[in-house]
Amino acid sequence: MKRRLICAVLLTMGCVSVFAQQKLKVGLGNESKAFEPLVAAIYKEIGLEPEFVILPSERSLRSVDTGDIDADLGRVVGAVAAYPNAMETTESILEIQLLAVVKKGFQPEKLSLAQLKNYKLGHMRGTKMAEGVVKSLAVEATLANTMQSLFQMVAGDRFDIALTTSTAPVSAFPEFAGSLTTLPQPLLTTRVVHIMNKKWADYIPKFDAAVKKMRADGRLAKLLAAR
Helix, strand or coil, rough: CHHHHHHHHHHHHHHHHHHCCEEEEEECHHHHHHHHHEEEEEEEHCCEEEEECCCCCHHHHHHHCCCCCCCCEECCCCCCCCCCCCCEEEEEEEEEEEEEEEEEECCCCCCCCCCHHHEEEEEEECCHHHHHHHHHHHHEEEEEECCCHHHHHCCCCCEEEEEEEECCCCCHHHCCCCEECCCCCEEEEEEEEEEHHHHHCCCHHHHHHHHHHHHHHHHHHHHHHHC
């Protein structure tokens, strides 16, 4: 009887251990690697372990929808509208800004969203924030597959303005320090939420609760500052 009880306890402990260490594949782009510790800390709070997978932006979101991966590190609110099997958290993990990167000497130094219509634009493929702005202006934009190629094209006069986000600033590419600059006024600011396949729907309220807790005790701000 005692032996059976011990076995039952060990079996229960093993199940808890497996549950606590469930691994989820989380897609992200190279430009977002600085946010890995932030998401890893939130996952730890809810008993999950992220396995980060580098994917092109559009492919990552599509892979969450198909179930090839479990989650996407972060997207602007509403990015999953066209993906029925993807769900977004309610709590945002950070705010993100849409920025205008231009060649040094560009005038004017401030632009509104409406004024973008007067210029040739470019952005990285799959950048939903930029895609939404381009669509709303009813203009076309040149697409780049990587941030480096995006900045190379604006530096080479392929277009006038590269639309990028504050998670992928041109300052992260020192080779462009002498030729490119970011206009000081953000074009747009919005919230970034975490994306999960609907099979993990039960964890979304837990994720939201963890973010609230970490925001309240200051850990979220420290993780963001450390990136």
